């Protein structure tokens with residue numbers, strides 16, 4: 001095996017979000033010699049508290065900014081002498097991508113392009129560009145497939161989110177080929193654990209179950225997902241950073257699969273709720289991949305193994321959400337069956353009131369009647385047209 005790569009100055013994008021916060025906290029903890037700069041625009045799903053274990057470290061710096069801003073990116077590369085980029089920042093929620101998908105193209109494709117171009121103009125300064133992609137770029141796996149997607153499989157994305165992730169990968173590949181940029185790409189299964197914004201299935205179910213509320217499942221719950229615990233995934237990135245080979249793609253996967261209905265049942269059981277009365281099936285997404293099954297051998301050959309069992313990971317996650325129910329403040333918008341957080345950002349104000357709260361309140365008062373909403377908030381809903389299409393059913 002080639003000798004391990006040793007970074008000095010790392011730029012991590014999107015580390016106020018879920019996965020990258022665990023990666024950043026782990027690297028700061030394990031490698032006091034590495035200097036880490038985080039660039040994050042602090043979008044609705046992020047939280048600086050995710051970086052609490054790290055914020056007082058002398059080798060850590062946080063910069064609030066957008067990866068789409070070439071001036072900021074060029075400035076950071078130069079002033080921080082960045083030799084390594086771990087690029088996590090993205091719009092990540094598939095449900096949102098069925099609403100305002102331009103945001104996904106902008107952040108996921110254009111944002112990645114800006115980073116790549118900054119590396120190019122820095123003239124060989126960057127020795128590793130680790131691009132974080134997803135299992136979803138492979139598209140749906142057949143229900144009865146026994147062999148998982150390996151890294152050379154064709155990319156066949158099925159939703160706007162995964163299409164933008166696949167698009168970003170194409171640019172990464174091209175910059176590797178055209179300019180010799182030392183790129184590595186990862187494609188991961190679903191991740192769960194502390195710090196995950198509750199628009200995603202597992203934290204959303206925890207927050208609802210904690211309040212004894214109904215867990216809404218898109219479709220019939222037969223869709224299968226593979227889940228990895230966040231600390232195992234952070235370790236996978238540690239391994240890829242040091243031992244990953246330039247030009248290669250690594251799946252970060254698990255062979256353990258679980259139907260969504262079984263995830264909901266497990267969470268009900270943890271809170272002693274009767275699954276028959278606390279699970280409700282709601283309208284499915286426009287397209288909901290049945291399964292993402294990965295071949296995980298290549299990363300294992302670098303020495304990585306999944307350590308956390310589902311039961312242990314779920315228990316740790318539950319403990320964290322029970323202790324930190326208000327980590328993001330009011331997340332009622334995210335707990336709806338079909339949230340559209342990109343169209344309900346807490347930062348936008350309408351007559352001084354949080355738009356998200358206004359909309360959610362009106363939905364609760366008006367039931368499912370989107371036309372009433374439109375009458376009452378023409379200006380607001382002119383911008384938020386996509387929300388009308390998805391006025392969620394109230395769930396108590």
Ligand SMILES: NC(=O)c1ccc[n+]([C@@H]2O[C@H](COP(=O)([O-])OP(=O)(O)OC[C@H]3O[C@@H](n4cnc5c(N)ncnc54)[C@H](O)[C@@H]3O)[C@@H](O)[C@H]2O)c1
Pocket residue numbers: 013014015016017018019020039040041042043044045046047065066067068087088089090091092093107111132133134135165187188189190191192196197
């Ligand atoms: N969550 C999963 O299960 C999963 C699985 C496989 C791959 N991934 C990939 O891993 C990465 C991280 O996912 P996550 O779930 O931790 O994300 P997340 O949604 O929790 O966090 C994303 C972070 O990126 C930041 N961000 C978004 N756009 C930005 C921009 N233009 N400039 C600067 N910062 C920006 C946000 O503020 C946020 O802090 C993503 O690239 C995602 O596609 C996630």
